[in-house]
Amino acid sequence: MKITRIANGRVIDPANQRDEVADLWLADGKIIAPQPGTETETIDAANIVVAPGLIDIHVHLREPGQSHKETIASGTRAAAAGGFTSVVVMPNTSPTADSAATITWIKEKAANSACVNVFTTGAITKGLKGEELAPYGSLFNAGVVALTDDGRCVQNHEVMRRAVEYARMFGLTVMDHCQDYSLVGDGIMHEGEWSLRLGLPGWPRAGEEMIVARNILLAELLDSPIHCQHISSGGSVRLIREARARGVKISGEVCPHHIALTDAELAAFDSNFKMNPPLRALEDIEAIIEGIADGTLTILCSDHAPHAAYEKEVEIDHAPFGITGLETQFATFHDILVHKRRAIDLPRLIALYTSEPAKLLKLDRGTLSPGAPADITLIDPNLDWTFDKNASLSISKNTPFHGHTWRGRAVRTMVSGETVWSLS
Amino acid sequence: MTAWTRKDLTGLDELTAEEIIFLLDTARAFKGVGERSLKKVPALRGKTLVNFFVEPSTRTRTSFEVAAMRLSADVVNISATASSLQKGETLKDTALNLQALHADIIVLRHSSPGSSKFLAERLDSSIINAGDGAHEHPTQGLLDIFTIREKFGKIEGLNIAIVGDILFSRVARSNIFGLLKLGAKVTLVGPSTLVPKRFEKLGVRVSHRIDEILAEADVVNLLRIQHERQRKEYFPGLGEYVALFGLTKARAEKLKPSCLIMHPGPINRGVEIDSEVADGKQSVILEQVTNGIAVRMAVLYACAGGAGLPS
Numbered sequence: 001m002k003i004t005r006i007a008n009g010r011v012i013d014p015a016n017q018r019d020e021v022a023d024l025w026l027a028d029g030k031i032i033a034p035q036p037g038t039e040t041e042t043i044d045a046a047n048i049v050v051a052p053g054l055i056d057i058h059v060h061l062r063e064p065g066q067s068h069k070e071t072i073a074s075g076t077r078a079a080a081a082g083g084f085t086s087v088v089v090m091p092n093t094s095p096t097a098d099s100a101a102t103i104t105w106i107k108e109k110a111a112n113s114a115c116v117n118v119f120t121t122g123a124i125t126k127g128l129k130g131e132e133l134a135p136y137g138s139l140f141n142a143g144v145v146a147l148t149d150d151g152r153c154v155q156n157h158e159v160m161r162r163a164v165e166y167a168r169m170f171g172l173t174v175m176d177h178c179q180d181y182s183l184v185g186d187g188i189m190h191e192g193e194w195s196l197r198l199g200l201p202g203w204p205r206a207g208e209e210m211i212v213a214r215n216i217l218l219a220e221l222l223d224s225p226i227h228c229q230h231i232s233s234g235g236s237v238r239l240i241r242e243a244r245a246r247g248v249k250i251s252g253e254v255c256p257h258h259i260a261l262t263d264a265e266l267a268a269f270d271s272n273f274k275m276n277p278p279l280r281a282l283e284d285i286e287a288i289i290e291g292i293a294d295g296t297l298t299i300l301c302s303d304h305a306p307h308a309a310y311e312k313e314v315e316i317d318h319a320p321f322g323i324t325g326l327e328t329q330f331a332t333f334h335d336i337l338v339h340k341r342r343a344i345d346l347p348r349l350i351a352l353y354t355s356e357p358a359k360l361l362k363l364d365r366g367t368l369s370p371g372a373p374a375d376i377t378l379i380d381p382n383l384d385w386t387f388d389k390n391a392s393l394s395i396s397k398n399t400p401f402h403g404h405t406w407r408g409r410a411v412r413t414m415v416s417g418e419t420v421w422s423l424s
Numbered sequence: 425m426t427a428w429t430r431k432d433l434t435g436l437d438e439l440t441a442e443e444i445i446f447l448l449d450t451a452r453a454f455k456g457v458g459e460r461s462l463k464k465v466p467a468l469r470g471k472t473l474v475n476f477f478v479e480p481s482t483r484t485r486t487s488f489e490v491a492a493m494r495l496s497a498d499v500v501n502i503s504a505t506a507s508s509l510q511k512g513e514t515l516k517d518t519a520l521n522l523q524a525l526h527a528d529i530i531v532l533r534h535s536s537p538g539s540s541k542f543l544a545e546r547l548d549s550s551i552i553n554a555g556d557g558a559h560e561h562p563t564q565g566l567l568d569i570f571t572i573r574e575k576f577g578k579i580e581g582l583n584i585a586i587v588g589d590i591l592f593s594r595v596a597r598s599n600i601f602g603l604l605k606l607g608a609k610v611t612l613v614g615p616s617t618l619v620p621k622r623f624e625k626l627g628v629r630v631s632h633r634i635d636e637i638l639a640e641a642d643v644v645n646l647l648r649i650q651h652e653r654q655r656k657e658y659f660p661g662l663g664e665y666v667a668l669f670g671l672t673k674a675r676a677e678k679l680k681p682s683c684l685i686m687h688p689g690p691i692n693r694g695v696e697i698d699s700e701v702a703d704g705k706q707s708v709i710l711e712q713v714t715n716g717i718a719v720r721m722a723v724l725y726a727c728a729g730g731a732g733l734p735s
Binding site: 192200 | 437534535536537538539541542556558559560592594597620622623625
């Protein structure tokens, strides 16, 4: 039997408040208690951080139906190259993942072609139309870990209320893409000085905050969890902070572009800076970083949204929203939050990608406890590197970060004890 | 030494004051051409200009066409209905086809902000922005500035009011960017929905009372006001607009005698401007049209014909 010793690394396991230089032992795809002298393989991890495999709860892998943008095979390879051992995929595929049949198809495809764990989500409403509830019972039995209409937002508050109420029966968290359609209209960038200057339709902060506030009220009314996806506005952070202080089961996640870039980037009309919700102002970045630091925002994720070059290379108001992010997100957050701003320390950064998402979605992952699956990410926090989109493992290259240099990156990714990617 | 090295004109926001002055001076030299009996110079002989209008326009297209003909360029007009954009071809592909036809200059009118810049970055042809959504209409901005400069001999220090639907106006944006670079004091006037206070971040003043600005204005530039589908929630109707912001005869009497009344056209008589005021002696609306040709000649010549003034 193969017994692996990852030697002399800085083992950081936030779920167990562990941060020490030690050996980590694996056998049979699981973490095991140390068994000195029995190892058949040794991985040297001196000066390297040994962390639970990172989890990204917000990823679009585009299958079924849009395999020209990404496949489960290519997307999970990109995930592995970013240090991720688990991804949670969004249901806005074609067909929509609103039935057990589609969930089963995705899981089978993942079993055959994915190199990291793929967790599925089901739609809140049939066809993401915001009208009728999808069959949560059969979706749950098929294995979904959450419900979301991501990319769309349920506008009818009664439908959302019943969705959250019904989902509770299965212990499923409802995740919401917060966007009020009447306020946002055809907005494609943050409403502010730059939208005025560029003549592009504005997407005001209130378009997000309105729905965050709605979700807080419903979470409170129903005493059930609602998770707000990709928070972009400082006002949303304040709403969530106040609600959490009162014990409301509301949570929020952050994507790297929302703290790395501002709306001023749109000046070149490059659609690789167009995503939904949009890049906002410096004051939003400050509020979001503060929210991450004080525990208001508990999840980091990519919203990896691949699109083909020919789809993106059109007039900016015709281009689809979204950018890739699986390979760049950890480095972006590490560089900004830990290295440059010192807003949080490395163990907390790892928690935001492991123990926190595992807790939110009740995943059997995100820890180095003996007996847990041996999903492990080795990280070199001192490595400076530059991202080249042409070297990306994603099929699509729609990234705003080509040529960016950051400090810190994953150097090896292990799923169930097997190395699925390592920095060559 | 030349002040102009660009192959494209996509907006006034990216130009320096020196570049704007260069275009205005070049336009002044070209204006004389139109006043001769033989209205033609050989500056762009052998060059092909494509008027590529993906959004309807008669006056801007015609103005570019006349400007190109006076420079001896060959002109082809392509409009949205005739173009294959209707058949699902992308803007990039259509433009690459135009380039393959060896179009030296493409004049683009398109509903998407940034569409001219999009083409300018991808084609070797000169791209001239004839209006990109609500973003910019740089030749309109230049002709407005040219007209003001011709009357006052300067731009710096003038009080210029732009009245109307600023939020959706590419004409307003090009005027704001150009006028501020040349030192004018710009005041935007209109309902708070169409002229939000946030515009002050661009360096202008915002007013919601036209009567406040009449006495001090050196120029009042009125924009066409529309109350169509997408404007319904911005203001209650044209009647209230006229009452609050229309340049009525009574209001026009409060203007300085030297104050210019401008309008990019087409005018709505009795809406943003009273009919008699439009025809009055302070109105320079038709001079704007004439100057538009000279300004467009200067832009075409600068971008595609090399720099320097014509002899």
